[in-house]
Amino acid sequence: MHILILGGTTEARALAGLLHGGGVRATSSLAGRVASPRLPEGEVRIGGFGGAQGLAEWIGAHAVDAVIDATHPFAERISFNAAGAAVTAHVPLLALRRPGWVPAAGDRWLSVPSLAAAADALDGLGERVFLTTGRMGLAAFAALPHRFLVRSVDAPEAPMPARAEVLLDRGPFTLDGERELLARHRIDVLVTKDSGAAATAPKLTAAREARIPVVVVRRPPVPDGVPVATTPEEAVAWVRSRLP
Template sequence: MPPHVLILGGTTEARRLAAALAERPGVRVTTSLAGRVGTPAPLPGEVRVGGFGGADGLAAWLRDRRVDALVDATHPFAASITAHASAAAAATGVPAVILRRPGWRPGPGDHWHPAGSLADAAALLPALGRRIFLTTGRLGLAAFAHLDGAHFLARSVEPPEPPLPPDTEILLARGPFDVAGETALLRAHRIDVLVTKDSGGDATAAKLTAARALALPVVVVRRPPPPPGAHVVRDVPAALEHLAPVLGGP
């Protein structure tokens, strides 16, 4: 049987890896999506949507579908599925690797305020400004719902569900974004402070450059650490190199 690779996807890197594997003859690739985005773009290979039912459910899926390698290419903040993937791989003996793009790093002129969680980020805001640009995703807005006396501009791909901060304006948009557009947005909404997760990558990094140019403070929520002993690679070529023993050939 051809080698079967399961990609836990939802990121640009997952899409690129699926495309690279689909081009290889004799390789079966399945990408699993959480289903949080209503209309995902088409993907090469097979696609499944929805959860597995925790680590045990994922382990059963790996066995039943005879998966030969597991790649966790989910969002850097998808801590639960990453933990489940690590546990399922250990339980089944399926080789696993985490594909994570590098995080962002502050440079000269940046005014970053690190936060360990969304709750920590919310605690920092009263001292930093009253007009806040939230780019933490639609599922994280509840952490800011208790903050009165501040105006929030919250950007997400799909409409968020309550609870939301009392004074919230929703901006529905999907990256990539450019520096000119992000700068104009910050100015038009008279933003005092930007809040973001350390997602890494280029698609949404322009807001950091715009904030630097406008000398705005940026609250950056740190990534959760990978599970102990997990093997982490930073790009698709490194993931392919790690998969080579399973795929056969270089």
């Protein structure tokens, strides 16, 4: 059986390791947007497919029996391409999505549907913004007068805010480190996507302790009809149920 895993997330790498260790052939496909990605076990390909049709053709050419979409919760385009390709290629598709974050007592969260809405929400929340939405999509904040601390794994792409300091760093992050960062930069408000990752969750605790408001961008929905697993182990069970 040949499984195609889409994505280089923590869950995708764990899934590849479980399948590889269990004797199931798995090919992990990475988008290639990170300069030095952490490579999973098993076979790896890097780069796009050329849309849903290109992905369907690759599935057929490489005798893929099932596809698992383990991309970032906000990688909406590839998720919908995967859904279309699975239908065209007549293979089953599973989405592997880590659970989203849940606010705790004392949190001051403002939930918004998009980066543009997050930018609109900043008015009146403070001048110094800790922006942790990744290096892409910063154009939504480019026209704002706020001071931004932008944290990302790789250097951000233009356009971006004029008054921005870039911090290149990769999680996991510690609670003490996040506390110190918020205090050192005198952060007034945090903006983040609901990625749900444990590695980046300490910033939420630090913001709660500092009574800092958090603007949370809601994740897009999984395409209609696609079943969802929340852990790599659940995804392995789904694969095992399809073994001959």
